Amino acid sequence: MTYESFGLATTLEQLTAIAEFGQITAAAQHLGIPQPTLSRAMARLSRDLGTPLLQKDGRGVRLTRHGELLAASAGRALDELMAGVRAVRAEADPSTGTVILGFLHSLGPLVVPALLRGFRREYPGVTVRLVQDSADGLLRRIPGGGVDLVLAAPVPGDPRWRSRPLAEQPLALLVPDGDELAQATTVGVSDLAGRELITLAAGYGVRTITDQLLQAAGIPRSYAFESQEMTTAAGLVAAGLGIAILPPGNEVPGTRARPLSDPAASRTLSLAWSADRELSPPGRHLRSHLIRFAPNLLTG
Known part of the structure; x- marks a missing residue:
């Protein structure tokens, strides 16, 4: 069968939108098409491929393993295609x-x-x-x-x-107001031993550096909270739930940033x-x- 006979040319973007938004309704809104139209397109693609791409998940749906595989490939293909489109348009003007x-x-x-x-x-x-x-x-x-x-x-x-x-941007230790380290001129990573630690999720640069600093200081890498947002991590510090190594400028009311003396405490x-x-x-x-x-x- 040809590429077009599978219906992929018109449904790749739709499939990747479902993968990105995690539900058909949100994906349809993003694409600007009715939700039933998107559902029918996915059902047709599943029939053409001979395997289901979506499965029920509570009151919604999620991608099957085959759907995830195709969505990942579709995403890469669309990225390559759009990069080519941007290059052509840019060269033209x-x-x-x-x-x-x-x-x-x-x-x-x-x-x-x-x-x-x-x-x-x-x-x-x-x-x-x-x-x-x-x-x-x-x-x-x-x-x-x-x-x-x-x-x-x-x-x-x-x-x-x-x-x-x-x-090169130095990192700082964010602590709650009233913390024993709040008045310190500088703080060493060794001072974090035994403290409740807050950090970012794995894959974030600050998390990678924090892991390395703790390992070099011989401190177990055990975190009370892992966040995807620095503002959330700072809010957790302000609530007295722990301390965090963050870039400067992330202070929120109820926190203080203390310089770290370790030379490796920078990004x-x-x-x-x-x-x-x-x-x-x-x-x-x-x-x-x-x-x-x-x-x-x-x-x-």
């Missing part, structure tokens, strides 16, 4: 086009908006799509074209991407892009802009 910038959640409130304000003034015709995720999650998207540029830390060496260090923020796929002209413009202006904002 370098003053327009689309660039996908991936960055850490912690850079969203202040750093990225400040960087894009200047870029927008210089290149008003370029659309910048924004993707936020963990460092691991962002870097995994580079080879398939899911993102063009990534601002993350740490960025390990890998033949699939190239990177440029932008700034290197870097810019990464594909080693195999040439950036489009708008992508190269944004890369140059970030390399020029990001270091001051990241250390300011």
